[in-house]
Amino acid sequence: MDEHGSATTGPAEPMDGAAEATEVFLAHRNLLFTVAYEMLGSAADAEDALQETWLRWMKVDRRQVRDQRAYLVRVTTRRALDRLRTMRRLKEDYVGPWLPEPLLTAPDVAEDVELAESVSMALMLVLETLSPTERAVFVLREVFGISHEEIAAAVGKSSAAVRQIAHRARRHVDARKPREAVSPSQVRAVLESFRRALESRDLQGLLDVLAPQVVLVSDGGGVKQAVPRPITGAGKVAHMIVNGLGKAQIALTSEPTVVNGNPALLLRMDGEIDGVIAARVEHARITGLYYVRNPHKLTRIAAETPLTLR
Template identity: 55%
Template sequence: MAEDAFTEHRPLLFTLAYEMLGSAADAEDVLQESYLRWSAVDPDEVEHPRAYLVRVVTRQALNHRRAVRARREDYVGTWLPEPIRTAPDVSDDAVLAESVSMAMLLVLETLNPTERAVFVLHDVFGYTHGEIAASIGRNEVAVRQIAHRARRHVHARRRRFAPDSAASREVVRRFLHAAATGEVQTLMDLLAPDAVQLSDGGGKAVAARRPLTGRADIARFVLRVLRSTTEDTRIEYATYNGMPAARFVTGAALEWLVAFEVHDGRITGLYGVRNPDKLHRAEHVLPLDRGGRRPR
């Protein structure tokens, strides 16, 4: 049945759409559109359902990406990808963990839609240039050129990445404890000198409108934020986008969450999401899948 094939490959298709769009909501829209197209096809006439579905989702994601470009340009404050809750074992696949990290998704935002599709399909999912050409309607020579250009662009801008681990989670716990108890020196020691902090409120919640860099500014900001929380706010630890994260929950409501980049025992990046529109799907773990291929 058509539904069975789509359900079987859904984690792969969602992962692809999310990496092309940086939004779980938009990825779900793309999957809905793709399913409608798939359900109108006789599955007995499709020799390789997964390859067919990947092509459909790629094309729908490209169309969606071009349509939302203006929306991103008008965004209030710093835009961050919509965080997705991932299983701790996502770090077992280093390529997958890095590809959905906040830092990588922000780098992918600087590519044009076609470059992003080619990079994700080739460097993350391991599809050949010929397979990608069939998915995006370009010839193989053009795809090779796009892939080379996109890879050079990404490699020049990608940040250091270490996937979630017990050690990195302990660094985050020590950091937040130091912030809660006012241990400024410990807070500073746990931040890398070139650390970066980004906040996304989307104009709907209080958040820093510009990036913060350096230990002193970030430490002051974190202390100020922790002091503003109410007594019934609790911190829950989880994994988001393959990174250690902290959820700030008041009552039953997730107020905001912060994902942390940790490298060599120090925090190099903090990504705080407070826009309520981006927290609707933050409760449940979303299964991710690269389809068993290796990047070529």
């Protein structure tokens, strides 16, 4: 039996066995990527975790695997958890605020309320405040509905410990996530008002759409200029936006898009992609603005990334 108590490695299979294994892996790939991405907030690291899962899957004696989906999720979780612990150390040296890597997603993802909420920039930022194990347990239990017993096998804890961790993580997230359910159409309407004010540098228009205690977080990663720390308050945020974009020679355009299953804006400066803005909307106003400018995090906005909870 392997580290997960599910299977052991064995001799190489004939080509037809390898082809069948590939088919099984590909059938679950979108799910595995979604698991890894929600744990890591990085598509590149999620892909690395999947590559490691694939290598493990091709070496294991699959005749010993009782539940292929559960086994693949366990291995992916293990790999992602290892990476998450390493990433926490790397983020300590990250220049400026860190935001999750935005993913261009199909418009219909926004209609899947459960999926869209789970990958929203707002919730992903809340997940950043959890410990690696708490985040893994929360994602597996609350998002994917995996049993405490299966999670215990994935994170190396007892079922009783997992139940306690899940309760603690859920309470932590519930205290910080948006309380109001907002439809995609409502978010689009608010973002359209923000877009018009943004492109026209309309200070009053920005103040009208921003909540009094709005928070702006900008991620440039030391590659592009960004605010060094979050800015709080409608006045400060609006003035920073107007002053920052006040150079008349810069042609600013923005276009609606769907990022992480939620309405967002793709910004261009003089025709070149500058970044992605995601928003947290409550009571018809923006309470959170998340501006990703780091070019290393903008590689997934040209083509849709398929996500699924099943």
